[in-house]
Amino acid sequence: MAETASARAASPPKRAAVRYIGLDIHKAYFVATGVNAQQQIIFGPQRVTNAELENWVKKHLNKEDAVVLEMTTNTYLFYDLLEPLVHSVTVVHPPHVALITRAQVKTDRKAAHGLAQLHAAGLLVSIWIPPQPVREMRALIAQRYKMVRLCTLAKNRLANVLHRHNFDKPPGSQPFHLKHKDWWLALPIKGIEKINLECDWEMVEFAERMKKRFEQEIAKAAASDPRAPLLVQLPGLSIIGAVTVLAAIGDIKRFPDADHLTGYAGLGARVHISGQMHQTGRITKAGRKDLRYIMVEAANHASRGHPKWKELFKKLEPRLGRSKALVAIARKMLVVIWHLLTDEAADKFSDPHQVACAMYAFFYKVGARNMPPGLKALPYVRQQLDRLGLDCPSIRWGRKRYKIPPSPASQSPPMTEVVAEPA
Known part of the structure; x- marks a missing residue:
């Protein structure tokens, strides 16, 4: 039977942590230091290899330990292992830990100690840890983007061959289509340059094959996510774009309003208001780069084909210039996305x-x-x-x-x- 609201209200509160454990994690090892509520060292410091992590956690930590660590490459591994075994796991963004990053003397032990002290004082704000499906989709999107870049690099090198030797392009509008492979391999070049050309073509074929494979998985994810059709109704958002936005955002309920979402994408303006000073500037770019990139791409498409966004672009471009006008439209489109996902409704301008x-x-x-x-x-x-x-x-x-x-x-x-x- 589902738990009622009254039962949830009557449940006992979670006990406060007794120890605050700071972990300074690295590629091959981590350093752990623990303090009490009065910020006195009561554990460690200990240096442990990552291979011993699981045994170390079961031996030294318990449900009365509040653990804090910084976000890095292997943070998810630590988080997934620690979360069911300790009181809480707090993951912080490294630039936010100013007292550590600005210290004149910084060692692994001091970093772990500083994290533990700041956590005990309640001065650290945890970042959101995405669930496993969101992590996998983010990794899939990132890997596809790497294949796109790899393919572009190889095609640029092939184009340089034509430029160096003043060769004409192959017939047709798609010079790098696989049907033109024999034409490229038959070019009158020799030696190392010939080997490089063959390697570049193999790279193009590999990247295109991997990209297609990733896009098949992305299509499956879009079909199983009821939020994807809400986004493709917007101009400029394809299946790839919609899944990229959803993977970057995660649960839309994390954002109480559209301004928080635009700030998360780094599309909000810099603001400095103090005393008689009121100064604004460029966008912060302090957010997810993939979300910001895909929204600017969507804005570029929408400003050319959709009546509303086209009219807005014509209004903004003379005053801001093309690039800033597109960024402004990208921000407004992200505001629309917040409303679409929150209300599960159609765009009022659709x-x-x-x-x-x-x-x-x-x-x-x-x-x-x-x-x-x-x-x-x-x-x-x-x-x-x-x-x-x-x-x-x-x-x-x-x-x-x-x-x-x-x-x-x-x-x-x-x-x-x-x-x-x-x-």
Whole structure:
């Protein structure tokens, strides 16, 4: 039976921690120091190899220990192991630990001791630790981006070969398409340059193959996440863009308002207000780079194709310039995303036909194999339109027009005859 609100209110409060353990973790080892509530050292310092972490935790820590550590490459490993065995685990952003990072004398022992003292004094703010599915999706998005960069580097080196020797490009609009591989390999070059060209083509093939593999997994994630269709209704957000935003944000309930979300993306303006001074500046860029990047890309697309964003861009560009205008639109689009995910509703400036087309494209790009069995594209479009409170009788796709099935709510039930009972 589900726990009631009154039962939750009557549950005893969690006991306060007795020891505060600071961990200064590194690639191969960590240093641990513990203090009490009066910030007196009562444990350590101890230097332990990471291979001994599990045994060390079970031997020395318990449910009365509040552990604090900084965010780094292997923090998730420590967090997952410690969290069920101790009182609490607090992960802090290193730049926020000013008393440690600005110290003139900094050693591993001093860092662990400083973390423990600051935690005991209640001066540290924990960052959000994403659950395992969000971590995996972030890693998948990052790995795909690495493959895109790798492919771009290889193609640039291939283009340099043409430039150095004044060769013409291969026929067609896609000079680096795999169908032109034989053309590239037949270029009249020799020696090391020939070997480099062959290696670059192998790199292009590898990167394209890996990118396709990652995109298949991203499509599966988009199909299973009910939030993804809410985002693809916005212009400029593809499946990759929508999943990137969702992976970066995590749970939208973490952000009490849209300003917190824009600050998390680093799209908020710098502000210095003190006394008679009131100064604002460029965006902070103090947030997730992937979220900021994908929103600027979406703004670039939306400012060219959507009436609302196109009009806003024309208004901002003369005053701010192209780049700053796009950043301003990216911020406004992120505000819209906060409302879409919070309210699970349609964008008030959306065109029902464009939204229907976006849902139709989303279905086929994700793939019917990743959708519920038996679900077709047009009924899926109707489901999403009903979910958003929109209506569109048909969509134009290419040279054809497809009729969207009517909403089940609009179909009146058959009338039944009421026969009066005899008096």
